[in-house]
Amino acid sequence: MTTNFLRNALVVVLTAGSLQAIAQFTQAPLPYAPEALEPSIDKATMEIHYGRHHKAYITNLNTAVAGKPEEKLSIDALVKGITKETAPAIRNNGGGHWNHTFFWNIMAPGKGGMPSGELAAAITKEFGSFDEFKNKFKAAGAGRFGSGWAWLIVKDKKLVITSTPNQDNPLMPVADVQGAPILGIDVWEHAYYLKYQNKRPDYLDAFWNVVNWDKVAELYAAASK
Numbered sequence: 001m002t003t004n005f006l007r008n009a010l011v012v013v014l015t016a017g018s019l020q021a022i023a024q025f026t027q028a029p030l031p032y033a034p035e036a037l038e039p040s041i042d043k044a045t046m047e048i049h050y051g052r053h054h055k056a057y058i059t060n061l062n063t064a065v066a067g068k069p070e071e072k073l074s075i076d077a078l079v080k081g082i083t084k085e086t087a088p089a090i091r092n093n094g095g096g097h098w099n100h101t102f103f104w105n106i107m108a109p110g111k112g113g114m115p116s117g118e119l120a121a122a123i124t125k126e127f128g129s130f131d132e133f134k135n136k137f138k139a140a141g142a143g144r145f146g147s148g149w150a151w152l153i154v155k156d157k158k159l160v161i162t163s164t165p166n167q168d169n170p171l172m173p174v175a176d177v178q179g180a181p182i183l184g185i186d187v188w189e190h191a192y193y194l195k196y197q198n199k200r201p202d203y204l205d206a207f208w209n210v211v212n213w214d215k216v217a218e219l220y221a222a223a224s225k
């Protein structure tokens with residue numbers, strides 16, 4: 001009986017250890033209900049995007065980093081350390097985790113509208129007007145061939161629009177244009193196809209209805225210091 005007890009206890013300890021090891025990266029709750037961004041982003045898309053796609057990146061990332069140095073890093077540090085030599089599973093799933101967490105947080109229900117304060121002034125200074133900025137950002141998203149992201153970043157204290165393929169992002173040393181993301185949009189088909197089908201430009205237009213400019217301004221202030 002004692003032997004059985006010890007064996008069972010060992011199994012529990014080992015199981016707990018394994019769980020801890022594979023749960024290095026975890027998914028924060030979606031900061032709003034899945035239907036909260038309707039009609040711009042529909043409930044079914046949000047449920048699948050957050051609950052399956054983002055979740056799968058985390059599951060696959062935990063598998064990819066098991067027993068590797070990346071296992072002990074924060075997701076920020078992991079992404080900032082990605083090089084051409086990094087295993088594709090860590091690059092793709094690490095980027096996928098970082099990008100989606102970022103994306104959920106720069107949107108919010110009842111938002112949209114226009115930026116204000118220093119961010120608004122910086123946008124006007126860099127792009128001429130808010131409308132010109134929106135046109136250029138949309139063009140970056142529409143022009144990204146295949147799957148990827150469009151970004152507004154702070155680079156050397158200036159605003160720059162860029163885009164990345166797959167799940168790369170501008171924090172990665174492998175990105176063509178590096179900087180601190182303050183706004184981004186997922187242009188993978190999984191982000192819009194249920195509602196918009198092949199009309200990616202319509203999804204890019206609807207995105208402006210849900211941008212949380214307060215959050216973007218906060219990120220801009222932090223990145224411009």
Ligand SMILES: [Fe+2]
Nearest residue numbers: 053186188191
């Ligand atoms: Fe996505």
